[in-house]
Amino acid sequence: MADIYEEHAKVFKAFCDEKRLRILELLRDGEKCACVLLEQLDLGQSGLSYHMKILLESGVVESRQEGRWTHYKISGKGSEYAAELLKELTTPNTFIDENNCCNR
Secondary structure, three states, X not given: OHHHHHHHHHHHHHOOOHHHHHHHHHHOOOOEEHHHHHHHOOOOHHHHXXXXXXXXXXXXXXXXXXXXXXXXXXXXXXXXXXXXXXHHHHOXXXXXXXXXXXXX
């Protein structure tokens, strides 16, 4: 069961940094080469690589190689999963557990 929480945490980790949110905002306009992202962000190559690794591990972003450059885009499947996960985790259960009451 702990493995599922680790996977969930990867998704939320992708959204908890202002640089990664900026990257996602840039990718909303479509696929971008790493060179374009570097031009538009206040990051060096190693900083961009770090943030892209987290975004890729979350499944929210996917990549492809073209020559020596990597191109990134938002993953439709990954973003749907993230939205569903947030909805699932923040929607209260509708059943009442009578064994979970302190007024027994």
